[in-house]
Amino acid sequence: MKKVILSTKPSVFHIKFEFSSKDSSPCIHIMEMISAGDALIVLGSQTVFFILGWLFFMKQLFRDYEVDQKAVQIFFSVTFAISCTLFELVIFEILNVLSNSSRLFTWRTCLYTILVLLICLMPLYFYYSLIKMQRFVPLSWVMPLTLICWLITIYAFWRLGDNFPILSAKHGIFSMQQAVSRVGVVGVTVMANLSGFGAVNAPYTCMSIFMRPVTEDDIAQLERKLRQNFDMIVAKKRKLALKELELSRTNVESVSLFKRVVGTFKAAPTGTLRDQIRLLNSEILPLEEFGKHLFLELVEAHNAKNRVEYSKTWQGIYFNIVGHFFSIYCIWKIIICTINIVFDRVGKVDPITKGMAIVVHHMGYQIDVRFWSQQISFLVIGIIAVTSIRGLLITIAKFFNAISNRQSSNLVVLGLAQLMGMYFVSSVLLIRMNMPSKYRVIITQVLGELQFNFYHRWFDVIFLLSALCSILFLYLAHKRTPIR
Numbered sequence: 001m002k003k004v005i006l007s008t009k010p011s012v013f014h015i016k017f018e019f020s021s022k023d024s025s026p027c028i029h030i031m032e033m034i035s036a037g038d039a040l041i042v043l044g045s046q047t048v049f050f051i052l053g054w055l056f057f058m059k060q061l062f063r064d065y066e067v068d069q070k071a072v073q074i075f076f077s078v079t080f081a082i083s084c085t086l087f088e089l090v091i092f093e094i095l096n097v098l099s100n101s102s103r104l105f106t107w108r109t110c111l112y113t114i115l116v117l118l119i120c121l122m123p124l125y126f127y128y129s130l131i132k133m134q135r136f137v138p139l140s141w142v143m144p145l146t147l148i149c150w151l152i153t154i155y156a157f158w159r160l161g162d163n164f165p166i167l168s169a170k171h172g173i174f175s176m177q178q179a180v181s182r183v184g185v186v187g188v189t190v191m192a193n194l195s196g197f198g199a200v201n202a203p204y205t206c207m208s209i210f211m212r213p214v215t216e217d218d219i220a221q222l223e224r225k226l227r228q229n230f231d232m233i234v235a236k237k238r239k240l241a242l243k244e245l246e247l248s249r250t251n252v253e254s255v256s257l258f259k260r261v262v263g264t265f266k267a268a269p270t271g272t273l274r275d276q277i278r279l280l281n282s283e284i285l286p287l288e289e290f291g292k293h294l295f296l297e298l299v300e301a302h303n304a305k306n307r308v309e310y311s312k313t314w315q316g317i318y319f320n321i322v323g324h325f326f327s328i329y330c331i332w333k334i335i336i337c338t339i340n341i342v343f344d345r346v347g348k349v350d351p352i353t354k355g356m357a358i359v360v361h362h363m364g365y366q367i368d369v370r371f372w373s374q375q376i377s378f379l380v381i382g383i384i385a386v387t388s389i390r391g392l393l394i395t396i397a398k399f400f401n402a403i404s405n406r407q408s409s410n411l412v413v414l415g416l417a418q419l420m421g422m423y424f425v426s427s428v429l430l431i432r433m434n435m436p437s438k439y440r441v442i443i444t445q446v447l448g449e450l451q452f453n454f455y456h457r458w459f460d461v462i463f464l465l466s467a468l469c470s471i472l473f474l475y476l477a478h479k480r481t482p483i484r
Contacts, residue, residue, distance in 0.1 A: 038102035045088055046081050053080030060397045061413060069129070072410045075122055076417045082114045083424035090431055093439045100442065107446045111425075115179045118421045119157070124150050126414045157182055164454065177448040180425065184455055187426025190419055192459045194395060196466025203327035204474050214305040222298045229291045233284060240280040247273045334467055337460040344457070396420065429455050 054077045062073075089107055092098055098106070127149040131142050161182045250273065310316045396416050432443050433456060 038098045049081035049084040050077050053077035069410050079417045079421045183422050184426045184429050187422035192462030193466045196463045197470045199330040200470040203323040212304045214301050226294045233287050243277050337464045340460045
């Protein structure tokens with residue numbers, strides 16, 4: 001049984017939850033207080049994040065489409081706002097912004113809200129929109145089919161947790177930790193794939209050593225081949241049109257009875273025309289396919305030439321240097337992931353505290369470890385948060401522009417919003433390891449006794465596979481034989 005008691009004082013909202021169980025005589029009392037100032041900070045920041053998500057939706061995703069479903073826009077903006085709030089709360093833990101009870105209340109509210117969105121509301125609306133688009137489905141069947149599809153998804157989502165050691169035995173089957181653990185598996189998988197590809201693609205894109213030298217003569221030669229191919233296609237299509245016209249005239253002339261009798265002597269020319277038309281069609285198709293490859297090769301040649309010219313600018317030189325650092329990071333990360341997987345190793349101490357301990361104990365520097373650990377943790381977590389949000393939004397925009405059309409745009413946005421929410425929830429699970437122990441208390445308290453080490457091992461495995469596959473793919477793309 002649960003009672004909720006609300007009382008108000010000047011600038012303070014007092015919320016008291018009383019839980020009682022028949023199995024245990026004592027009641028569990030959880031007292032949470034959130035001041036008006038803390039509430040204003042949280043609501044203000046969420047409003048800003050919601051507006052930013054709304055603007056990104058309008059200016060980047062749907063700039064070429066008309067918004068015909070406001071619910072999709074609201075789902076995306078709310079998911080973005082809550083996801084950013086999770087990162088904000090991590091930073092608040094380090095800077096000690098808001099009271100402990102306010103942060104705990106906000107953590108729980110955000111997690112419950114985003115889980116309801118990811119597991120219930122967005123999948124239901126996705127299936128509803130998908131089924132409603134199908135003209136052969138009667139309107140009376142839309143809701144039952146939507147519910148059936150959602151129940152199948154929930155069953156598969158729940159069964160997902162049976163294959164991974166992600167939970168402690170203390171958690172009930174309907175606890176929040178059950179949902180977070182499964183969302184974390186999907187989110188960590190998406191994050192590791194994006195990170196693995198990005199760690200390899202960034203140096204490949206930025207470093208001048210991977211740029212293919214292209215001259216004006218190469219581009220002119222490709223353009224000449226493309227024109228010749230186009231002229232051949234036009235000539236053969238003109239010839240094909242004349243043959244088809246001649247065949248149609250022959251068929252019209254053979255309508256009369258006399259012509260039908262005489263037509264028996266003209267069967268051979270008609271058959272020859274059909275054979276010629278069939279031969280021309282068989283010649284045109286390969287030419288058109290070859291023309292597509294030539295056009296793509298020409299576009300890539302122009303892009304490669306622009307990259308070479310850009311690499312000679314100051315900004316290009318800067319990105320070339322950054323690309324070398326990325327390549328070093330990629331090699332280091334692959335080695336570390338391999339070691340972690342082989343030796344089943346997970347760090348017990350956050351990298352910042354460990355690095356500062358090395359400086360203090362081995363290099364002899366006397367510094368305030370507690371103070372600088374907080375400052376550097378704030379800087380690192382802030383950089384991770386900003387780069388994660390920016391990188392994910394860029395990826396979402398590229399993916400949306402690549403696969404969406406007028407009919408599927410709403411469904412694509414709903415799917416991307418779900419991936420975004422899972423991505424940010426799993427980011428919190430992984431960022432926890434980069435925080436000093438004293439800043440992990442509330443996160444651990446909210447999430448419970450999840451098997452955090454599993455998520456780091458799972459990230460290492462997927463990151464390594466993604467990076468190796470990306471290296472192989474880019475190697476084959478870089479070494480492929482150009483069209484001659």
